[in-house]
Amino acid sequence: MDTRQHGGSTWWKEGVIYQIYPRSFADANGDGVGDLRGIVAHLDYLNDGSADSLGVDGIWLSPIYPSPSYDFGYDVSDYHDVDPVFGTLADFDLLVAEAHKRGLRIILDLVMNHTSHLHPWFVESRSSRDNPKRHWYIWRDRPNNWQSVFGGSAWEWDQVTRQYYLHSFLAQQPDLNWRNPEVQEALMAEVRFWLDRGVDGFRLDVANFFFKDDQFRDNPFHLGGLRGYDRQRHVYDKDRPETHRALKAFRRILDGYPERMSVGEIGTEDPVVAASYLGDGQDELHLAFNFTFTHCGWDARAFHGAIAAWERALPAKGWPCYVLSNHDVTRHYSRYAAGGQGDARARIAAALLLTLRGTPFLYYGEEIGMRNVRVPRREIQDPPGKRYWPFYRGRDGCRTPMQWDSGQGAGFGAGVPWLRLGPDYQRVNVAAQSRDPNSLLSFYRKLIWHRKASPALRRGSYRALIEKPVDSLAYLRETPEQSVLVCLNFSSRLTRVDLSAASLPAEEWRVLLTSAARPGEKVKGTQFALDPCEALILEAR
Numbered sequence: 001m002d003t004r005q006h007g008g009s010t011w012w013k014e015g016v017i018y019q020i021y022p023r024s025f026a027d028a029n030g031d032g033v034g035d036l037r038g039i040v041a042h043l044d045y046l047n048d049g050s051a052d053s054l055g056v057d058g059i060w061l062s063p064i065y066p067s068p069s070y071d072f073g074y075d076v077s078d079y080h081d082v083d084p085v086f087g088t089l090a091d092f093d094l095l096v097a098e099a100h101k102r103g104l105r106i107i108l109d110l111v112m113n114h115t116s117h118l119h120p121w122f123v124e125s126r127s128s129r130d131n132p133k134r135h136w137y138i139w140r141d142r143p144n145n146w147q148s149v150f151g152g153s154a155w156e157w158d159q160v161t162r163q164y165y166l167h168s169f170l171a172q173q174p175d176l177n178w179r180n181p182e183v184q185e186a187l188m189a190e191v192r193f194w195l196d197r198g199v200d201g202f203r204l205d206v207a208n209f210f211f212k213d214d215q216f217r218d219n220p221f222h223l224g225g226l227r228g229y230d231r232q233r234h235v236y237d238k239d240r241p242e243t244h245r246a247l248k249a250f251r252r253i254l255d256g257y258p259e260r261m262s263v264g265e266i267g268t269e270d271p272v273v274a275a276s277y278l279g280d281g282q283d284e285l286h287l288a289f290n291f292t293f294t295h296c297g298w299d300a301r302a303f304h305g306a307i308a309a310w311e312r313a314l315p316a317k318g319w320p321c322y323v324l325s326n327h328d329v330t331r332h333y334s335r336y337a338a339g340g341q342g343d344a345r346a347r348i349a350a351a352l353l354l355t356l357r358g359t360p361f362l363y364y365g366e367e368i369g370m371r372n373v374r375v376p377r378r379e380i381q382d383p384p385g386k387r388y389w390p391f392y393r394g395r396d397g398c399r400t401p402m403q404w405d406s407g408q409g410a411g412f413g414a415g416v417p418w419l420r421l422g423p424d425y426q427r428v429n430v431a432a433q434s435r436d437p438n439s440l441l442s443f444y445r446k447l448i449w450h451r452k453a454s455p456a457l458r459r460g461s462y463r464a465l466i467e468k469p470v471d472s473l474a475y476l477r478e479t480p481e482q483s484v485l486v487c488l489n490f491s492s493r494l495t496r497v498d499l500s501a502a503s504l505p506a507e508e509w510r511v512l513l514t515s516a517a518r519p520g521e522k523v524k525g526t527q528f529a530l531d532p533c534e535a536l537i538l539e540a541r
């Protein structure tokens, strides 16, 4: 029986979501590739109801559908099944049931901008110009100047029917024609398939790419980088107004089921554009990723600016979400590791992510400080990494197998892993860090469980307390019943944070959590001395 409630539930606002890249989390059948049974076997690690587990509330699975894997699942050849490499629909049902037993929600990755070129819809579409599915994809006699995100023209010549089709990503990922109502209906039927099966939400792949200009106008030139894609302003091949109407229709379907959510991947540098996909805050996507943190340097000012811009951009009823790492970017541990400060900085980053107003998304392995792994060129699997750029090494480095223990294969599985392990797995692994109360993993656990127990951290307001930060950030999270003060020293020096002008709600504070070895449990006054790279979380007494 589905006990989920209609309306009112805020699990997706107050909870912590954990992204799993299924190929790389845990391999139960020993074929070297992670699978659904492997995930089931580790659900207690994610949340067994006790503070000895990580304590997350939901899992986002990168695509698990059948796929020829030109882009590892982001090229779907069947929307309503499970790729045999990951298991079966029965395994999926087991995963949902076991997750729900533990209060964990399951979020699927929906890739609706494009399918695989081997999806039966495209096979039909390309079979002849008068096939009924011809206009399910975007066919043209002549290409315009649009570029593929992965390099080269976005148009591929089809020898058989002598026209070009559009692919915003790989040629093996033809773009669907969202202007065709049949396409929207077919996609929404797939959405219902999974909702009826019990999934709790969806992450929408490139949700701002669905509609393209109906006149196929050339994008204007713009000097944004070296790649062809970055030398255009993408006014005609994404962020078209029609997308909002389609997402509103999608939202209505979700709202017909209890407690479901959606989060959109919005590829943009502009928080205002990302926020526009929330509609009025209640009628489009529930959440939209804003990727600013994934390219912030290690600089308190940069983070402060990113948070302020995001808070400003959101509609009044909108809710922020934050992410430091995912399967497309260099792991943040490595981005911030300069000067041997890796662990200390990873703690600050974690404290920031888990105490801001908004839903935090973790990426598997960040809780143990997994690094980006240098994968030799000959072993690179990520196709865009192989094909286009001699220096670009692709995204394999952030997708290496989860490091569970120091045994052979790092506890990932009995087979030879599909991608090499991090060379540090004997030291950096779950088993070792579980035994150590001072490990990064223990810090993440404490942060998440404190957050769970704190109304202010889960749903309180956010007020930045330092207008022009230099070394440190300080902010207040408040509900009527609780005030929490967060101070983060980004520098490797002792720092004093002076909040005397900030009209703090209390004079005496209790330490909820600190990343430093701090004597005493109480702090008084408005000046706070912070150790180098200290994350200090205080509660008003």
Ligand code: NOJ
Pocket: 071, 074, 075, 111, 169, 205, 206, 265, 327, 328
């Ligand atoms: C965004 C996904 O995050 C990425 O991994 C994928 O390659 C592209 N969309 C294409 O689906």
